[in-house]
Amino acid sequence: MHRNFLFDLDQTLLDFHASEYKALGIVLQANGLSFSDEIYQAFKAYNKSLWLELEKGAITRTELFTKRFLDVFSRCEGNASGLDPLEVNDDFIRTMSVNGVLMDGALEFVGKLKENIPHARIYIASNGATVNAKGRIASTGLDLYIDGLFISEEMGATKPDAAFFDICLAQIAEPKSSCIMIGDSLSSDMLGAKNASLDSVWFMPSGDIEAAMAAYDINYCASSFDELFEVLKRWSSAAELIAP
Ligand SMILES: [Mg+2]
Incomplete structure (x- = not known):
């Protein structure tokens, strides 16, 4: 049969991308930062290049998670100086996992x-x-x-x-x-x-x-x-x- x-x-x-978009918006705004389509597109492109570096063994997972959020912070309006990129990353992964699209x-x-x-x-x-x-x-x-x-x-x-x-x-x-x-x-x-x-x-x-x-x-x-x-x-x- x-x-x-x-x-x-x-x-x-x-x-997957719609979930990522949703979660990134939720997490950035919860931390008092701005969010836009441009910010998401930049995140997606940079994230992709980081994953390729990770596959080549050029960076670690922790470096990937840190770098991708430091880059996002630099693009947002609002004060990101007190934020820990790894904590925000964890929050992002958690938020994404309950926001399927x-x-x-x-x-x-x-x-x-x-x-x-x-x-x-x-x-x-x-x-x-x-x-x-x-x-x-x-x-x-x-x-x-x-x-x-x-x-x-x-x-x-x-x-x-x-x-x-x-x-x-x-x-x-x-x-x-x-x-x-x-x-x-x-x-x-x-x-x-x-x-x-x-x-x-x-x-x-x-x-x-x-x-x-x-x-x-x-x-x-x-x-x-x-x-x-x-x-x-x-x-x-x-x-x-x-x-x-
Ligand atoms: Mg597929």
């Missing part, structure tokens, strides 16, 4: 999937921090539709490694052919599905779609939740016909 749906979390069901239509989509596909099971397969993922999921009501969570931090393996999917499959305890990976990222979700020989749906594809589909052995694409629902329904019922 083709019924196990593994969903990526960020930019597939939840909007759904992708438009995501909750209706998972509800429809559960209602229309017999015995559908919805799993989250996400790289990231457990607290952040669980908190954001619970704060949106998405948790009511989810049968299991696979979060890299507590698994000791990350997408796109096949090891990540081996752990998922062992816990799902059903044939590989009963599972499909759905996500927006080529480098983690689609490459991961390829490495694990899983069926895959590339959600919100962009760029040279045909070339990417061939390179990553992608089975399907979907540019909206309506399209994704049709693709998954077809995939699950096609399997019903083949099943003895």
Whole structure:
């Protein structure tokens, strides 16, 4: 039975950037500082460059967290002289973890999937921090539709490694052919599905779609939740016909 749906979390069901935006605004304003779109865009760009430095081993996590908030402070109006960047960073992470933001239509989509596909099971397969993922999921009501969570931090393996999917499959305890990976990222979700020989749906594809589909052995694409629902329904019922 083709019924196990593994969903990526960020930019597939939840909007990571919208949560970040919301949390940054809440935390800065609580500390008497100004907040604007420009400040968020600058934070996002600088944060990205810091994560790349961290990946290269050029800076530590503590340095990353400190630097990103010292930079934000320098851009805000208000007095930041008494603020500890690490404390504000902790507050930011905590605030973000209880302020999940759904992708438009995501909750209706998972509800429809559960209602229309017999015995559908919805799993989250996400790289990231457990607290952040669980908190954001619970704060949106998405948790009511989810049968299991696979979060890299507590698994000791990350997408796109096949090891990540081996752990998922062992816990799902059903044939590989009963599972499909759905996500927006080529480098983690689609490459991961390829490495694990899983069926895959590339959600919100962009760029040279045909070339990417061939390179990553992608089975399907979907540019909206309506399209994704049709693709998954077809995939699950096609399997019903083949099943003895
Ligand atoms: Mg994603």
